Amino acid sequence: MTLAESDANGDNAAASSGSQLDRLLALAAEREPVRTAVVHPCDAVSLTGALEAARMRLIEPILVGPAEKIKAAAAAADEDLTGIPLVAVEHSHAAAAEACRMARAGEVGAIMKGSLHTDELLGAAVDGASGLRTDRRMSHVFILDVPTYPRPIFLSDAAINIAPDLATKKDIVQNAIDCAHALGVAEPRVAVLAAVETVHPNMSATLDAAALSKMAERGQIVGGLVDGPLAFDNAISPEAAATKKITSPVAGRADVLIAPNIEAGNMLAKQLAYLAGAQSAGIVMGARVPIMLTSRADGRLSRLASCAAALLVARHERIKPSR
Structure with a gap:
């Protein structure tokens, strides 16, 4: 059932009919995963969240950040990075800038926040010269x-x-x-x-x-x-x-x-x-690509549903007629 079909069922629908976020994940499962720059995933929470989304075919992650810190986070979380692309940069500011460059160049269709401050990522995204305005x-x-x-x-x-x-x-x-x-x-x-x-x-x-x-x-x-x-x-x-x-x-x-x-x-x-x-x-919304601002306080379903939403937006923007 899509979100639109859920809405069409009327005001008597109950919570027992299932989570709207679960239906969001089901809707995303019908699409191809979106290539996503995961910015500075240098702790276990952000890294495992991205890798689980990849296993569910919501995203195709490209990890962007200090290589040794990312590998250490993978080891701490008992995750295998074999086959996962990793773009090594020096620090979180550089990771945010590189993710925005990749999005501008069409190398990724979405961006996912890792273990950096939201202001760092959004600062790079709104930069007038090199951002995603x-x-x-x-x-x-x-x-x-x-x-x-x-x-x-x-x-x-x-x-x-x-x-x-x-x-x-x-x-x-x-x-x-x-x-x-x-x-x-x-x-x-x-x-x-x-x-x-x-x-x-x-x-x-x-x-x-x-x-x-x-x-x-x-x-x-x-x-x-x-x-x-x-x-x-x-x-x-x-x-x-x-x-x-x-x-x-x-x-x-x-x-x-x-x-x-x-x-x-x-x-x-x-x-x-x-x-x-x-x-x-x-x-x-409103950037060249959707940006997921996941938080360490977010639960598993919220993280995955954010990935699903970004996937659906990215695919919708590709086919949406221009106004």
């Missing part, structure tokens, strides 16, 4: 499987853009829509979140949300249904939307949640994880 701002998309919700939730941006202005939010919305398309959601419903569902002149989040909704109506954002401002409750609860008498194709059934800023997005993602038992995958 496109005409879009880069943004992070969480793909969340919440046991009490009948469909996956795509949440953005909770990791990169701190206080996005309207132009940046436009790219955040379009990136999230494109991610949802790649993962099988044909026409994602996008809720632009604020504290209230009415436009208030003193609350900039509501003004931005209303503008984004109108931009989608005028074709400046394409591929999804965008509405806002919506408060979190009436974005995901049909009962809350009905109580507030909100008439909207998005309210109560959102696929995509757009946070007003990084604090709101980050807290929402962590609340869903720690209080609602959500599992998550995550990738960076």
Whole structure:
């Protein structure tokens, strides 16, 4: 069952029907693995995560980093690197730069974070001269499987853009829509979140949300249904939307949640994880290739699902018609 088929089953779908992330892995299994630069995999967690994804044919890893440190991590994890390409560089900064060069040259179709700081990898990716910039701002998309919700939730941006202005939010919305398309959601419903569902002149989040909704109506954002401002409750609860008498194709059934800023997005993602038992995958969109920002705190399923998401995005971008 694809994510789109899961959504078509309606609001009565239950968590017992299986994890959305498991279905994501099943969808990725139908594609060829994507050649991936694994940046500075110098500890057992990051290295074994990449190698397990390779064994599941989600990625074809190229390890980029200090050769001796990578080999030491392999020995500590009892992993065999025979047949795995290794590009030796001096340190983590060089590894990030080399991975970006490989992506620009078309040698890899995705990048996976190893045991370096996120800022190091993203710093190389956003470099104006040698990075992976496109005409879009880069943004992070969480793909969340919440046991009490009948469909996956795509949440953005909770990791990169701190206080996005309207132009940046436009790219955040379009990136999230494109991610949802790649993962099988044909026409994602996008809720632009604020504290209230009415436009208030003193609350900039509501003004931005209303503008984004109108931009989608005028074709400046394409591929999804965008509405806002919506408060979190009436974005995901049909009962809350009905109580507030909100008439909207998005309210109560959102696929995509757009946070007003990084604090709101980050807290929402962590609340869903720690209080609602959500599992998550995550990738960076808007670069030349998808970037997996896996963390040492991520569980096995989250790491593999992030690889699956990157694979699906990479394959989707190859065949997506130009706009």
